[in-house]
Amino acid sequence: MIGVVAATAGGRSAAGALAAAWPGEVRSFTDLKASEALREAWRTCDSIVSFLAVGATVRVLAPLLEHKTTDPAVVCVDESMRFAVAVLGGHHGANLLARRLTGVLGCEPVVTTASDRTGVAPLDSYGADLGFTVHNPDLLAHVGAAVLSGEPVALEGADGWPLPALPPNVRVPPSAQDEREEQDEPGTGILVTDGAEIACMCHEGWFGNRLVYRPPSLVVGVGSARGVTAAEAGELIDLTLAGAGLAPESVRCLATVDLKADEEGILKAAEERGWEVVTFPAEVLAEVEVPNPSEVVRAEVGTPSVAEAAALHAARSFGRSAELVAPKHKSANATAAVARLAPKGRLSIVGLGPGARDLLTPRAHEALRRSSVVVGLDQYVDQVRDLLRPGTRIVESGLGQEEERARTAVEEAEAGRAVALIGSGDAGVYAMASPALEFASDRVEVEGVPGITAAVAASGLLGAPLGHDHAYISLSDLHTPWEIIERRVRAAAEGDFAVCFYNPRSRARDWQLPAALEILAAHRPPDTPVGLVRNASRPDETVTVTTLGGLDPEAVDMLTVVLVGSSRSRTVAGRFVTPRGYRWA
Numbered sequence: 001m002i003g004v005v006a007a008t009a010g011g012r013s014a015a016g017a018l019a020a021a022w023p024g025e026v027r028s029f030t031d032l033k034a035s036e037a038l039r040e041a042w043r044t045c046d047s048i049v050s051f052l053a054v055g056a057t058v059r060v061l062a063p064l065l066e067h068k069t070t071d072p073a074v075v076c077v078d079e080s081m082r083f084a085v086a087v088l089g090g091h092h093g094a095n096l097l098a099r100r101l102t103g104v105l106g107c108e109p110v111v112t113t114a115s116d117r118t119g120v121a122p123l124d125s126y127g128a129d130l131g132f133t134v135h136n137p138d139l140l141a142h143v144g145a146a147v148l149s150g151e152p153v154a155l156e157g158a159d160g161w162p163l164p165a166l167p168p169n170v171r172v173p174p175s176a177q178d179e180r181e182e183q184d185e186p187g188t189g190i191l192v193t194d195g196a197e198i199a200c201m202c203h204e205g206w207f208g209n210r211l212v213y214r215p216p217s218l219v220v221g222v223g224s225a226r227g228v229t230a231a232e233a234g235e236l237i238d239l240t241l242a243g244a245g246l247a248p249e250s251v252r253c254l255a256t257v258d259l260k261a262d263e264e265g266i267l268k269a270a271e272e273r274g275w276e277v278v279t280f281p282a283e284v285l286a287e288v289e290v291p292n293p294s295e296v297v298r299a300e301v302g303t304p305s306v307a308e309a310a311a312l313h314a315a316r317s318f319g320r321s322a323e324l325v326a327p328k329h330k331s332a333n334a335t336a337a338v339a340r341l342a343p344k345g346r347l348s349i350v351g352l353g354p355g356a357r358d359l360l361t362p363r364a365h366e367a368l369r370r371s372s373v374v375v376g377l378d379q380y381v382d383q384v385r386d387l388l389r390p391g392t393r394i395v396e397s398g399l400g401q402e403e404e405r406a407r408t409a410v411e412e413a414e415a416g417r418a419v420a421l422i423g424s425g426d427a428g429v430y431a432m433a434s435p436a437l438e439f440a441s442d443r444v445e446v447e448g449v450p451g452i453t454a455a456v457a458a459s460g461l462l463g464a465p466l467g468h469d470h471a472y473i474s475l476s477d478l479h480t481p482w483e484i485i486e487r488r489v490r491a492a493a494e495g496d497f498a499v500c501f502y503n504p505r506s507r508a509r510d511w512q513l514p515a516a517l518e519i520l521a522a523h524r525p526p527d528t529p530v531g532l533v534r535n536a537s538r539p540d541e542t543v544t545v546t547t548l549g550g551l552d553p554e555a556v557d558m559l560t561v562v563l564v565g566s567s568r569s570r571t572v573a574g575r576f577v578t579p580r581g582y583r584w585a
C-alpha cells in the first residue's frame with residue numbers, strides 16, 4: 001500500500017490523481033495533520049509519497065528509522081510537481097516509485113543511490129554479451145556493494161577477455177604470490193575461471209568471498225564407436241572435465257567429426273548438458289596437430305584424431321588461439337578431450353556523430369560503455385568523456401598521430417581487450433577505420449559502429465542538397481597529390497554531381513578550394529546554390545546558403561563542409577534543394 005501525505009491544496013489534488021491512476025494501491029492521509037499523517041503512513045504502509053518538503057519529511061521520520069529492508073520507502077514530491085526525490089529506501093522501492101510518479105504527475109525522478117548514478121558496470125550482467133554466467137549469484141550484493149563503495153576488490157582471471165571497465169578500486173592483485181602472503185583466505189574479489197572449485201580443509205571452498213564468473217572458454221571434443229550410449233559418452237565427458245579440474249559451466253559446445261553428426265548417444269549427452277554440437281569434416285580434423293594420434297582411427301574415419309582434433313579446431317575457430325587442457329580419455333566405446341580457447345579481443349570503430357549528443361547513436365553509446373580502452377583524438381574523447389564507465393582507460397593523442405593511434409587501438413584489442421577507436425562523424429569517412437583495419441589481424445573481432453557524417457548533418461541543416469547523385473571529396477592534399485584531387489573534382493563537374501567538400505580549407509591550404517570551385521563553375525551556372533556549414537550540431541554552428549558566384553572562400557575553414565549543388569539545384573524559400581530527377585526541358 002502506498003500512503004500519500006499532503007498539506008496543501010496542490011498536494012491533495014495530486015494525491016487524488018494518484019488514487020485515480022493506481023486504484024487499490026493508494027491510501028490517502030490528507031485529512032490528518034501532516035506530521036501525524038506521516039507517522040500513520042509509516043506505521044501502516046509499504047511506501048510513502050510525501051507532498052511535503054524533504055526537510056519536513058525527514059524531521060518527522062528520523063526518529064522512526066530502523067532498517068532499510070523493513071522501513072517503508074519514501075519519495076518526496078515538491079509543490080510544483082517538478083521533482084520526485086527518492087529519499088529513503090532507494091533500492092527498496094523508492095527509486096522505482098519515483099520513476100512511476102513521473103508517469104502520473106509529469107515530475108522528474110531524482111535518484112541518488114550509487115549503482116543507479118555512477119555508471120559502474122552492473123555485476124549481474126558483467127560479460128553477459130560474451131557468454132559469461134555467474135556461478136555464485138548469492139555473492140552479487142556483497143561484491144557489488146564493495147565495488148561501489150570503493151573498497152579494494154581483487155580482480156583475477158579476467159585478463160584476455162574483452163570486458164567493460166570496472167572502477168579503479170577493482171584491481172588485479174600484484175601477483176598471486178603476494179596475495180597468498182598477505183592473506184591465507186582470498187578477500188572480496190571477482191574471479192573469472194573455468195576451474196572447478198576445490199574444497200579445502202581451512203575453509204569451505206577455494207572461491208571464498210569471490211564472485212565467480214564462468215567464461216565460455218572450453219570445448220569438449222568427442223569421438224565414439226557407432227551406437228555408444230548417452231550414459232557412457234556423458235560419463236566419460238564428466239570424468240574428463242573433473243579429472244582436469246574443469247567446470248562444465250564453462251563448456252561452450254561439444255565438437256566432433258561430421259560422421260558423428262547423427263550419433264544419438266553423443267547428441268543426447270550434449271542435450272542433457274545444455275550444449276550445442278558442432279561437427280567438422282574428417283579432412284579438416286586430419287590437418288590438426290594433436291598429441292595422441294591413432295592410425296587405427298585414421299583407417300576408420302579418415303583422421304588420426306577425432307576428440308582432440310575437434311576440440312582444438314572448434315576452440316581455435318572461436319578464439320585467438322587454443323590449447324588442449326585435457327588430452328584424450330577413453331572408455332570402452334568413446335573418447336573425449338577438452339580444449340581451452342584464448343578469446344579474441346574486440347575493436348569497435350565508433351563514429352560519434354557531428355557533435356550534438358542526440359546525434360550520437362544508441363549503439364555508439366553502448367559500444368563506449370562496453371569498452372575498457374578508448375583511443376582517440378583528445379577533442380573527440382572530450383565529446384564523450386561523461387559516457388565512459390569509471391575505470392575506462394583513455395589513450396588520447398593529438399592531431400596528426402593517426403597511424404600511431406590506429407596501431408595502439410589494434411594492439412590493445414589483440415591483447416584481448418575491449419577497445420573503442422573513436423572518431424567524429426562516421427569513423428570510416430576520412431577517419432580512423434581504414435588505417436586501423438590495415439593493421440588488424442583476424443585475431444581480433446572488429447565491429448563498425450556507424451555515425452552521422454558531416455555531409456549528412458550539414459544536409460539536414462541546409463535543406464535537401466544531396467537529393468540526387470553526389471560525391472564527397474576531401475580537398476586535403478596532405479596524403480593525396482593535388483592532381484588526383486583535381487581529376488576527381490573534374491569528373492564530378494562533368495558528371496553534374498552535387499559535391500560535398502571535406503577538409504576544404506586551412507591557413508596553410510588556401511588555394512585548393514577556389515581552384516576546385518572554378519572547375520565546378522565551368523560546368524554549372526553561377527547561381528548554383530552553395531551551402532557552408534560550420535560546426536554542424538555544435539554550440540557555435542553556422543549555416544550559410546550562397547551561390548557559386550557569390551561564395552567568399554575566406555568564410556571557410558577546417559571546421560566547415562562546403563556543399564555545391566548540381567546544375568539542377570535551386571534555392572526554395574531559402575532552402576537548398578537538389579531535385580530528385582532531371583526533367584527534360
Ligand code: SAH
Binds near residue numbers: 423534
Ligand atoms: N569522420 C568525419 C570527417 C573527418 S574529416 C565525418 O564523418 O564527419 C574532417 C572534416 O570533416 C573537417 O575538415 C570538416 O570539413 C568536416 N567536419 C567534421 N565535423 C564537422 C561538423 N560538425 N561540421 C562541419 N564540418 C565538419
